[in-house]
Amino acid sequence: MGGKCPHRKVKKRRLSHKTDRRSKFLIKGDDMVYDELNKPQEDRKPLPLDEDLPGMGQHYCLHCDRFFASVAVRDEHFKTKKHRRRVKQMMGDAPHTQLDADLAGGMGMPDNGPKLMSM
C-alpha cells in the first residue's frame, strides 16, 4: 500500500495539512448550535478566558461558532451575509436528528417502558 505520489515534490511534502484539518473537527454541528441557542438565557455561562483563542475567547458569535479579536470585529461580522443567512437558518425548523430518521423510516416513538420512579 502507498508509495510516493509522482506529482508530489519534496517542497510540498514539507507542509503538513493536518493542522488545517484539525480546526474542522472542532466546529460545532448545526444541531449543537441550535440546542445552544434554544437554551434559556440563565444557563449560558460567561465565556472563560482562553489565551489560545482570538481576543482571549471573549467575543463569540453563537450562530456561527466563531471567536473574534474584538467587539468591533464581531459587530462587523454580524452585518455580513454569511452571518445573517446563518441566523435565518437557525430561526427555522430544528435540524434533522436520528429520531426524525427513525420516524420517517416507519418506526414508532421509542418505548422506554413505564416510569418506575414517581418524581
Added chain:
Amino acid sequence: MRLEKCWFCSSTVYPGHGIQFVRNDAKIFRFCRSKCHKNFKMKRNPRKVKWTKAYRRVHGKDMTQDSTFEFERKRNRPERYDRNLTEEVLKAIPKIAKIQVSRAESHHAIRMKGKKKKVQKEAAKEYEQSIHLLKAPSALLAPEKIKVAVSQQAEENRVMEE
C-alpha cells in the same frame, strides 16, 4: 439483532453494513452506504434531498399516520423471553407487513387521483402551444382557391383535334 435506521435516508441498516460516525459529543450517526455518508459530509439537509424518506414524509408523499407504524420501535427496556410470545410475533410480522403495503398502496392511489386529468390537460396545452414545431404556420391555414384564366384558343384547339 438490532436493525438501525440510516441517519440520512432512513433505510434499514443491517449488521455489518454501512458506516458509523461518532461525533466528539458522543452522538452517533449511522449511514447505510457511502452515498448517505457523503451527503452527510456535504452537510446536506435530508429534508431537502428528494430521495430520502424524511423529504417524502415532510412533503406528504408517503403515508405517515398509521397504526402499523406502532409495532417497530426502539425498545429501551428488555423484554423477558417468552416462547409463545415470540411465536405469535413471528406469525404476526408478515401479516402486518401485508396490511402496511396495502394501506400504502391505497394512500398512493388517493394521492394520484387527479393525476390523469392533469396530465391530459397539460398535454392538450402543450399541443396547442408547440404544434408549430411539427407543421409550418401557413399549412395550418385553409388553402386558398386559385383562379386560372383559360384562353379561348386552347379550348378551340382541343375541339379541332377531336
